[in-house]
Amino acid sequence: KSNLQVAIDGPASAGKSTVAKKVAHLLDYVYCDTGAMYRAVTWAALQQKVPLDNDAALKELLTNLKIVFKPADDGQKVFVDGEDVTAAIRMPEISKNVSLVAAQISVREALTKKQQELALDGGIVMDGRDIGTTVLPDAEVKIFLVASVKERALRRFREDQAKGIKVDLSELEKEIALRDKKDSTRLISPLVQAKDAIKVDTTSLTIEQVVAKIMEIIKKNN
Ligand code: C5P
Numbered sequence: 001k002s003n004l005q006v007a008i009d010g011p012a013s014a015g016k017s018t019v020a021k022k023v024a025h026l027l028d029y030v031y032c033d034t035g036a037m038y039r040a041v042t043w044a045a046l047q048q049k050v051p052l053d054n055d056a057a058l059k060e061l062l063t064n065l066k067i068v069f070k071p072a073d074d075g076q077k078v079f080v081d082g083e084d085v086t087a088a089i090r091m092p093e094i095s096k097n098v099s100l101v102a103a104q105i106s107v108r109e110a111l112t113k114k115q116q117e118l119a120l121d122g123g124i125v126m127d128g129r130d131i132g133t134t135v136l137p138d139a140e141v142k143i144f145l146v147a148s149v150k151e152r153a154l155r156r157f158r159e160d161q162a163k164g165i166k167v168d169l170s171e172l173e174k175e176i177a178l179r180d181k182k183d184s185t186r187l188i189s190p191l192v193q194a195k196d197a198i199k200v201d202t203t204s205l206t207i208e209q210v211v212a213k214i215m216e217i218i219k220k221n222n
Contacts, residue, residue, distance in 0.1 A: 003122030004029075005138070006218065007131035010145035011180045011191060012095075013152040015202050015210060016127040019145065021075060022211045024125040027218070032069070032118055033076065034128035034135070035098075037111050039089035040067045040080050042101045046093070052100045059106035067114075092167065095175060099182035102129075108188050129183055132194035141218050142197035145210070149177050151203045 006029070008020045017033050024031035042052070044065055050057045068079040077086045088094070101107055115135045119126060126135065132142035147155075153173040160167045183191040193199060198217055202210050 004140045004218070005119050005122050005136045006125040006141040006143070007136050007139040007194075007197075008125065008127040008143045008145060008214075009129055009132050009191070009194070009197065010143075011152070011183070012176045013156045014145040014147045015155065015207065016145050018207055019202075019210050019214065020125045020127040022207070023214050023218075026211070026215060027123075027125070030118070030124045031076065032115065032124060032126040034111065034115055034126060034131065036069070036076075036078050036089060037067055037114070038098050038102045038107070039094050040078055040085060041065065041107055041111070042094050042098045043085050043089050044080050045101060046097065052097055053104065055104045055106050058101065058104050059110070062106065062110045087163075090163070091165070092175070095179065099179050099186075103182070103186040103188065105188055112189075129191040130189035132197045133192060134189040137194075141221060142194050143214055143217065144193040144197040144199045146199060146201050147203040149173055149180075152176055 006023065008016050010016050017035070020033070021031050041058070041062065045052055045058060045061060048061060050061050066081050070077045070079065077084060078089060079085065112135050115126060115131075118124065119136055128135065132139060132144070150173065153169060153176050156172050156176065157167060157169050180191070200210060200213055205213070
């Protein structure tokens with residue numbers, strides 16, 4: 001089968017987007033980073049001073065918000081109402097606040113609907129927290145990527161450093177562990193491995209090894 005739906009879920013900084021992007025490229029599929037959508041909404045809410053736990057106000061914000069992905073040389077650019085927020089949505093301020101916004105029902109409903117529309121025709125690799133469980137429960141391929149908190153913090157540290165963002169490793173470890181906790185314990189669509197997902201532990205694997213593993217799973221199952 002061509003046009004598969006490939007769902008890649010897992011905790012913060014497990015390498016989902018790096019790997020998902022490469023898998024999408026190899027399959028000539030569309031790549032959709034759902035975390036970027038939650039980050040974009042968080043960015044807009046902070047910008048417009050919408051209280052991050054006010055479901056009704058966020059719903060109102062979302063009715064007119066235009067989140068657009070555009071392919072770029074180094075991956076993908078994200079625009080909110082025409083403004084390039086690609087770099088802004090990766091800042092610590094957003095990482096700190098995104099889980100609160102992502103726990104609000106109106107935000108989840110609106111973004112889930114958008115994601116399901118994008119995946120309707122298949123041929124897509126989508127990464128997030130609830131893709132295999134809620135967004136695309138019938139996805140042909142479901143991967144759950146994990147890695148130790150230490151390793152994930154180290155990866156984010158190197159990424160941030162390369163981008164010129166100043167961070168402290170132990171702060172990152174705390175932030176990642178806290179975000180995992182918030183994402184796994186929320187009421188609606190918490191971060192949890194789908195029953196039919198295949199777990200891949202990336203702690204001691206290179207990006208290429210993880211990509212190869214996932215490609216193997218895709219080929220075996222289809
Ligand atoms: O993947 P990333 O770390 O960019 O995701 C940012 C945040 O967005 C997560 O910590 C989570 O709170 C939220 N998220 C979500 N459901 C998704 C993707 C992301 O709740 N499918």
